[in-house]
Amino acid sequence: MSWEYAPAPESRETARLKSSYQMFVDGEFVDGNGGAFKSVNPATEEVLAEVAGADATDVDRAVCAARRAYERVWGPMPGRERAKYVFRIARLIQERARELAVLESLDNGKPIKESRDVDIPLAAAHFFYYAGWADKLEHAGFGSNPRPLGVAGQVIPWNFPLMMAAWKLAPALAAGNTCVLKPAETTPLTALVLAEICQQAGLPPGVVNVLPGGGDTGEAVVAHVDVDKVAFTGSTEVGKAIARQVAGTRKRLTLELGGKAANIVFDDAPIDQAVEGIVNGIYFNQGHVCCAGSRLLVQESIAGDVLSALKDRLQTLRLGDPLDKNTDVGAINSAEQLARIQELTAAGDAEGATRWSPSCQLPDRGYWFPPTLFTGVTQAHRIAREEIFGPVLSVLTFRTPDEAVAKANNTPYGLSAGVWTEKGSRILHVAQRLRAGVVWANTFNRFDPASPFGGYKESGFGREGGRHGLEAYLAH
């Protein structure tokens, strides 16, 4: 028998939630012309706040402000001075970390232990890291006098709202660009607190602008003639549309899109550690992770042992209130995303794969999906090919390392992969042949601002993080 945990909810007062949020343009919070929209808590369907939506005229205002700030203040400023602002933003994120974590969990549905221990610390870490580069750009490997590009238009998704904002803003600012950032429509709140932090840090007006809104707002940011650089993270479908839109213009583009990563477990891997890695790979953040290990490739001889250990482990996951410190699996971010997961898993059933979930009670209200795995999956199944972006693992087997590599690479994506084995030589041999931007060995979903991240093939191009991440924001 196991003991139940008593409820341990984080106080939502910490989030300092306001009933309405304005957009951030030219250093001020203002109403938009795009019409207000509501952001909901996906765990309860409760409306959290009204948020000002930006239309094309607001985008124009923001881009003009960003251009002015670039020409007059931020572009000419010495790197050692810019560094101080970026550093101050990092410190303020740390100071307001608890508030940001609770707000992120309310708006996104992710467990507080993830927003508190992963999202917010990593967001701060990115600003700290890039603050250090601002006065050393000539040593970054992009020529002796690299120059900023100008105004960056940045569109981000809802799965790591504040962290994605940090990945976009920190390198752009350190390199001397100014920014117009469009957060996702279901998770605009922490980006607007980040805008407040920019104000607190004394960042000159117009250097960072934050425009909430939907796809139309994103499209207007990408389309604006005075944007020099477009950076997008989100679905491959929208990424392709943006690539078409930007083609033939002078705009520079980086895309960070979907994934269908293989997590490869060889017969000599320590099974308990591998099981932890599989769980972290696909159930972390409800599987709303572009680099999620959504395809488990397990060597045939140990498949039975791995699966039974994995099922035992999944029985212990606690699903429920995202604000509870003991929650492992939170809510699905939106009704639309839940419908997508339901549709794809139904296709898995229809194509003959076998579905399994631990017994778990789903809350009555909100958007929920239990941790799920499919066995009997073939490479042709939709659940082996398409990004589900939910807590759903497709299990396939292999016999030889060659077969593992061939199956891992049999996808239009190429964002990440995992390899589990005791043999260092095998790690290197396999990793070299995997067509994926990041390969984790005996771990999964590890992020560090010093390490570049990005895709091959339909997972996009360009790198975020590390020295490489500066290249997207520099002319050389």
Ligand code: NAD
């Ligand atoms: P999406 O690509 O539609 O949205 C991402 C961002 O792009 C949002 O801010 C959105 O408002 C904006 N956007 C939408 N249409 C746009 C356009 N035409 N021009 C410019 N910006 C636009 O993603 P989604 O609808 O939230 O999710 C759909 C699927 O995308 C998911 O099921 C998942 O497979 C994938 N996804 C991947 C990532 C990732 O990190 N790679 C993130 C979110 C979603």
Ligand code: MN
């Ligand atoms: Mn929300």
